[in-house]
Amino acid sequence: MSIIVQKYGGSSVADAAQIKQVAGRIAAARDKGHRVVVVVSAMGDTTDELIKLAYQVAEHHDGRELDVLLSTGETVSSTLLAMALKNLGYAAISLSGAQAGIRTDTAFSGARIKAIDSKRLVTELEKGNIVIVAGFQGITEEMDITTLGRGGSDTTAVALAASLGAEMCKIYTDVAGVYTADPRLVPEAHPIAEISYEEMLELSTFGARVLHNRAVELGELYDIPILVAASAGGGPGTLIHGGVSMEVRNKVRGIAHDVHVAKVTIVGVPDRPGIAAAVFQPLAEAGVSVDNIVQNASIDNITDLTFTIAKGDLARAMAVVEPIAGQIGARQYLSDTNVGKISIIGTGMLNAPGYAAKMFSALSDKGINIQLITTSEIRITCIIDEAKVKEAATVLHRAFELESGE
């Protein structure tokens, strides 16, 4: 009997009626004779609300307590889903991440799965149970509960699919698949039929939150095809897999945007060896991940250093930058939270000139100023004014003819 792994996101289980509806869909998969493992996210905006509550009681909290708090959101939805299934007459059991054997490192709020001990899960499947696993969480060697980072239930699902040897992992969400751009931002965006792991990894890393980037990483590593589709049904969804033909790859596939970005500039830095290490080493030690780094050409051995980080990391980053700026003799340091990232992604741009020029001129035609540029082999990202992100996404979607379909 084949094992299928399905994941339902928070907006698909936002209330009791939706939970009952999802239970019906799971029951239908079971009726087809599959062994079914379901990963579920917290109901609706529960995680946001729990975070808000935590900040209402204290400005600072240690990661351990916060992760236990956040993990409760998925406990609620997984138990309710199991109850709804039992009510339909199906054998079902809910398991927390820890009970499902998901072992992680100790990086609270952004833990990585180190191993999965699927014994209990397999036993429950053998007993004939539909197993509902609370997403987004795991447990350390010290038995502390961790969470995997926002959107991490997708990663739970793909990791379980890999460890159980499932043929595919199905991610059910509130949109009909992976679109050419966020459909909330660009109404002309449409679902992509299939996309490679590498393109999807860039899309999700650069803002397409429809799929957690580590889920894509695991999918590629263990060769698990991932189907993203609407939980309400209708439409084939998007298949992310390794066998996408070059023909389909041969153009810009999608636009990603991210407004959870902050820019930090250290002004008047002496241009000598060791300065970059002096800044970025302590940032890394503080757990701040830095992505776009630009160092200007120096004049009279003085330069400026600019980098971007996640908005949520700004306070932590500035606490590190403040003393270092003094130590290295920088003139001043500045931060800006009114910035956003806009990226074009596609293996088609590999070794093909012209994409960058087309992107920059499409933005400049609309008077959108580019503050920083970074690239990978299959991506070009511009940092722009946050207020211009929607317009930029729309204009790039048109410039690269994404509205015309595949």
Ligand code: ADP
């Ligand atoms: P879930 O609760 O199911 O995990 P998420 O809110 O995490 O759902 O992700 C789905 C959302 O991702 C969509 O509602 C959409 O606004 C957003 N999104 C961003 N980029 C894309 C994209 N390229 N394709 C589809 N959805 C996208």
Ligand code: ASP
């Ligand atoms: N509930 C968590 C979040 O909101 C995990 C998830 O939805 O995947 O980030």
Ligand code: MG
């Ligand atoms: Mg999600």
